[in-house]
Amino acid sequence: MERNSPRGRIALMRAIADGRLEPTKAFADEMYFCLGCLACMTACPAGVNYAELFEHARAEAEQSGALNSPRRNFIRSFMLRWLFMNSGRLHMAGRA
Numbered sequence: 001m002e003r004n005s006p007r008g009r010i011a012l013m014r015a016i017a018d019g020r021l022e023p024t025k026a027f028a029d030e031m032y033f034c035l036g037c038l039a040c041m042t043a044c045p046a047g048v049n050y051a052e053l054f055e056h057a058r059a060e061a062e063q064s065g066a067l068n069s070p071r072r073n074f075i076r077s078f079m080l081r082w083l084f085m086n087s088g089r090l091h092m093a094g095r096a
Contacts, residue, residue: 003030006040006050013057028061 002008009030015021034054041050061067083089 004033006034006044009034009057010048010050010053013053016057016060023060023064023066025066028064028066031057031061032067 003012012021012027012030016023016027021027031054036054038051038054041048044050083093
């Protein structure tokens with residue numbers, strides 16, 4: 001399957017939605033390899049709403065726990081508590 005293109009990612013998302021595939025780490029990684037710039041959406045001759053599909057696919061990847069790892073969870077938790085919960089630190093990080 002050509003998963004490294006918008007068409008391939010759409011096919012992958014459809015297979016997950018239809019229950020033909022389980023959300024795996026490979027699926028989650030593929031959803032995060034895409035920048036989400038949506039340039040493909042403006043160029044799509046079929047008019048596929050890639051933004052909506054993409055948003056649901058990333059949510060599925062998160063909910064399935066396919067990306068869970070102690071390191072990722074620690075970094076995410078640390079950033080949420082240390083940086084984003086302190087306006088002074090967040091402001092300073094924004095200036096950098």
